Amino acid sequence: MSNKHTISEIRHQLSLLLASYQTVNEEIEGAGITDDAKSLLRNSNLNLNQLLDDLDMNISPSLKNRKVFIQFAMRIEAEPVLNRLNAKQIYPEWSKGLPFLIYEAHFETLDLVIGIAGVDPKHDVDSIGSVPAAVLAQLAIANLGPKLIINAGTCGGFQSKDHQIGDVMIGTDYVAFHHRRINIPKMDEYGVGKYPVCDSSQLRKTLELKSGIVTTGDALDCSKEDEAFIKANGGTLKEMEGAGIGWVCSLSKTPLLPLKTVTDFVDHPADTAEQFFANYKVSVEHLTKDLVRVLQYLSANPKDQVWIRSV
Numbered sequence: 001m002s003n004k005h006t007i008s009e010i011r012h013q014l015s016l017l018l019a020s021y022q023t024v025n026e027e028i029e030g031a032g033i034t035d036d037a038k039s040l041l042r043n044s045n046l047n048l049n050q051l052l053d054d055l056d057m058n059i060s061p062s063l064k065n066r067k068v069f070i071q072f073a074m075r076i077e078a079e080p081v082l083n084r085l086n087a088k089q090i091y092p093e094w095s096k097g098l099p100f101l102i103y104e105a106h107f108e109t110l111d112l113v114i115g116i117a118g119v120d121p122k123h124d125v126d127s128i129g130s131v132p133a134a135v136l137a138q139l140a141i142a143n144l145g146p147k148l149i150i151n152a153g154t155c156g157g158f159q160s161k162d163h164q165i166g167d168v169m170i171g172t173d174y175v176a177f178h179h180r181r182i183n184i185p186k187m188d189e190y191g192v193g194k195y196p197v198c199d200s201s202q203l204r205k206t207l208e209l210k211s212g213i214v215t216t217g218d219a220l221d222c223s224k225e226d227e228a229f230i231k232a233n234g235g236t237l238k239e240m241e242g243a244g245i246g247w248v249c250s251l252s253k254t255p256l257l258p259l260k261t262v263t264d265f266v267d268h269p270a271d272t273a274e275q276f277f278a279n280y281k282v283s284v285e286h287l288t289k290d291l292v293r294v295l296q297y298l299s300a301n302p303k304d305q306v307w308i309r310s311v
């Protein structure tokens with residue numbers, strides 16, 4: 001095995017170990033173990049984090065750059081970015097037999113892998129929605145160990161919130177489901193999910209980007225029940241992938257940065273699909289421009305809180 005593969009494998013094993021330490025850390029509060037044992041576990045967690053950073057930044061030249069996974073649902077959302085980044089399609093073993101389209105690109109100090117949900121083989125359309133999104137994100141996490149996942153794409157906004165078509169917004173706080181209604185104690189909260197996203201406060205301030213709360217459902221339209229869930233959870237950016245990706249990111253503590261552009265208004269009488277097709281080109285142009293600005297910021301700020309795993 002080459003040196004490069006050995007280091008990648010060690011890195012992969014370390015990140016798995018770190019994820020399990022972090023889970024244990026969350027569970028030890030209140031558990032019947034001594035304070036010494038608790039502090040040992042916390043220190044191991046910190047040391048492992050440091051070791052991973054050292055490996056990435058210093059030891060292996062091939063892993064010196066930070067790996068960022070950028071995930072899209074639709075090909076038309078991703079195409080301008082792929083061109084702008086001069087991305088090359090790759091065919092990794094882990095996506096074999098699946099519709100996902102995978103590209104790689106290098107941007108300043110970042111190694112980028114771009115994943116698109118791809119074409120559903122049965123229906124011959126883009127595989128939008130939370131199920132393909134979660135599968136793709138999990139495969140990327142397990143096989144690439146990205147330092148950050150950017151979920152980029154389109155969303156519905158709200159006229160009542162003063163959104164404009166083509167606004168580019170960062171998702172803050174959490175990503176939640178608005179269609180999983182389960183009227184059973186505790187399962188109701190499980191249905192909504194509310195998975196944390198990374199702390200983008202400095203990035204938003206520097207780039208003067210707007211923000212909102214992403215909520216996800218597997219429908220393009222918005223039922224009365226969906227609307228009530230969106231309102232109850234402070235949602236302002238309605239889309240179809242974020243919370244699925246948020247769920248898998250929360251399992252491995254991978255930081256998630258949602259970046260969405262408004263193509264339509266949820267609180268407008270016109271048909272959502274008609275609004276989407278009338279506006280997506282301009283909105284995706286804006287998204288591409290701001291995604292590049294975000295990448296420039298990330299490359300220049302390797303110590304920003306965006307990179308810190310949410311626990």
Ligand code: ADE
Pocket residue numbers: 154155156157219220221238239240263264265266272276
């Ligand atoms: N993507 C773009 N607009 C959307 C909307 N209104 N709902 C869900 N996903 C979307």
